Amino acid sequence: MGNSCVTGACSQGSNGSGTTFKWRIDGFSALLDKDEGWTNSSVFVIKGLNWYLKLNPRDRKSGDQNEYVTLNLVLTKVSEKSHTVAETTFKFLIYDQLHGKHHEEHQVSHNFQATSRFSGTSCMIPLATLKEQPSGFLVNDSCVFGVQFIKVVAVKGKHVLETLFVQKTSNISNGPQAYTWNIDDFFVLKNPSTSPEFQLCGHKWFITIYPSGSDSNGNYISLHLSMKDTLHKDSGILAETRIASIRGG
Numbered sequence: 001m002g003n004s005c006v007t008g009a010c011s012q013g014s015n016g017s018g019t020t021f022k023w024r025i026d027g028f029s030a031l032l033d034k035d036e037g038w039t040n041s042s043v044f045v046i047k048g049l050n051w052y053l054k055l056n057p058r059d060r061k062s063g064d065q066n067e068y069v070t071l072n073l074v075l076t077k078v079s080e081k082s083h084t085v086a087e088t089t090f091k092f093l094i095y096d097q098l099h100g101k102h103h104e105e106h107q108v109s110h111n112f113q114a115t116s117r118f119s120g121t122s123c124m125i126p127l128a129t130l131k132e133q134p135s136g137f138l139v140n141d142s143c144v145f146g147v148q149f150i151k152v153v154a155v156k157g158k159h160v161l162e163t164l165f166v167q168k169t170s171n172i173s174n175g176p177q178a179y180t181w182n183i184d185d186f187f188v189l190k191n192p193s194t195s196p197e198f199q200l201c202g203h204k205w206f207i208t209i210y211p212s213g214s215d216s217n218g219n220y221i222s223l224h225l226s227m228k229d230t231l232h233k234d235s236g237i238l239a240e241t242r243i244a245s246i247r248g249g
Contacts, residue, residue, distance in 0.1 A: 019046050020093070022146040023053055029141050032057050032127075037192060043076060047152040049086055049112075050076040055145065057127065062197070062228075067127040069094075073119040073147055075112040086112040087153045092122050093146035098136030107150065177201055186211065197228055204228035207243070 023041045025031060031039060041053040052074050059070040071092045089109045095102045103125060110119045124145075130137045137143060181195045195207040210222035223243045 019149045019152075020146055021046065021051070021053070021149075022093075022095070022144055023055075024142065024144045025055075026142045028057070028138060028143045037190075038072075046149050047086075047154065049152065049154060051147075052076065053145065053147060069124050069127055069130055071122055071124055071145060071147070073110075075117045077114075077117065083156055084113065085155050087151070087155065088112055088149065089151040090119075091148045091150065092124055093148055094124055094130070094137055095144040095146065096136035097139040097142070097144060101136075102146070103137070179205070179207075181207055201239075 021041075021044050037058075038054045038056050041055070043050050043052045045051075054072040054074055056070045056072075058067045060067060073090065073092075075086060087109075088111070089107060091107055093102045108119060108122065110116075112119075125137070129135060130143070177200045179198045179200055183189065189209065189211045191212045192208050192210045195209070197204055197206050199205070205225060205227055208224040208226060210224075213220045213222050225239075225241055225243060227239075
């Protein structure tokens, strides 16, 4: 396996309104060979706030077998007591190094804060398209990605209020419901791997497993339950769950 090198740099327009972070990845094929999900850029500063990009070169959409190169913008951890909200508008970029152009996603607006530091995944481009020689996206095993900040306004929230309203809905049975994920060959699982989508209690879910753990320790198996359904931004689901392993007989 080869080595990959990642470098980043910021540039700002003359009027100060458009600030761009460029992330160059040399040895992109080595990143594909690693096949380990997300890779992080270095931390960069825009408008006095610390950010970084996350890239997955082999992401998939639900129901789509094609692989996509995807990006995510992350605000580094801020104190929950600060109540700072970064009202941000931005675009993800991938540069055509042969023709001096760039492909850009649609404009995104997101309010970053202590409880919402991730912008959400954006499917940038199919991996097969990126690897096409005439495109200029991949040149000498090197790619250049970026994010253009159109607006960043950091404001202090005067009032912080979260309301939890628990409602027992009719589509949930009185007894517990269970889903069993049978893994035929555990030792070939990638870190992470996801279960097939399943439906319980009127909602769609999936399980994420980290065979080597979700931290740097590597001594524990990590399991996470995620809901597939999209909820209103001001609503949530309170779920009481138990995840257990079943020993085969």
